[in-house]
Amino acid sequence: MELDYIDKYFLSVLVDFKPNEAPLRPEAVALMRQRPAGGGPMRVCLPAGPIVPYIPDPHKIVQTPSQLVIMYEADNSHRQIYIDGRGLPKEIIQPSWQGYSAGRWDGDTLVVETAGFNDKTSLDLMGHPHSEALRVVERYHRRDFGHMDVEMTFDDPQMYTNPFTIKFAQDLWADSDIFEAFCNENEKDSAHLVQK
């Protein structure tokens, strides 16, 4: 997990904004001051939430006509993206760590909308927060065999004055695979932390 292996957005999702131009609402700033920086729930073996596309771990996509599954190494977790024509549910009864994702094809681009996140995760290691109102739109375009261009737009009116978009690319790891990484196998952090 060397630093050069980490996406800049994983450190700060607002890194593209000049100082004082970040669309942070005061509520978000207040929350950041309360929360310790450095990974939040991930430190105690809980998931990364909406930011899984740019955490420094490989993931694996399995695609079928009706859905995609994205498999992660961390705790063998996975995320489902339905592409069978359903939209997002009108109401999400129980917010979840990974939200509810529905996708559709726009030409050769897969557009994934996600809502229904809980508010326990942050958007980066700096601790930029989000509320349960967060909606994320991801646009995946496989530029060539080895490269996936990703565009992510975050819209959370409770925490940010405007939606904002980040762009990054994912490299295919040919002839490789993901492995298991069960965080609890050697979890040493929680004893030294004040709170979960």
Place this chain on the structure above:
Amino acid sequence: MIPQQRSLILGALFCTVVQAQWLNYPAPGTPRTRDGKPNLAAPAPRAADGKPELSGVWMHEHTSLAEMKRLFGDGVGAVNVPGMEVETVSKYAVNILVDFKPGESPIRPEAEKLYRQRLTRGDTRLTCLPVGIPLASLLSEPFKIIQSPRLTAVLYEDSHRQIYTDGREFPKEFAQPSWLGYSIGHWERDTFVVESAGFNDKTWLDVTGHPHSEALRITERYRRRDFGHLDDEMTLDDPGMYTKPFTIKVTYELQPASDIFEYFCDENEKDSAHTAPK
């Protein structure tokens, strides 16, 4: 061990979990009876490549409470967690050797010794580690199969497993034994045969603690009998722990218009402070 003690242990083992379901979503392509209900007796569907389509949300057939009491004593189920009642787990999740008569069990003395040591301890779930195969599909939660031509993914609520169907063999050597093992599958007519190896020896074969070694090999034979039923014949072979391979048969029922939910054990983990160090 007397059944009453066993049931208390069982009760303690069912870690509390918040179960919830997504809104009912009637999946397109589900055959329906005249009254609009899913027709679970309709023929099994086929995938685009002509193989039987195993994709779907599945849950093992429940064993009745009366049968569980007959097998494990009246005390079984004395401690029940809503949603995880004893009759929601498979009898094989309680005792993988339940089909054997006393005295005919293939358990070796080394395994028996480990089993007895474990009776007073909790399994890997107490520290939020995975339960492994085969237990993951025999507890109170459904699982989901996503079949694609070269890879079948099995999603559990707290983990997943990959089954390679691209023609590869097992690696010659498993440099690092793993919790879920390494699985390769092939088709024998309409039966999906999955072989798994490369397990670590940390998981238990059932919640009472039947052990296995790193030499464990599992062969599963899946056959989708009809739209709503998936038969699974599972043979476990671990010569270091058991004198001969043994086979369990489980039928999974399709859960139409349902789905698995996410389950992150660490969200409300309260056990480890009260149990021995990891």
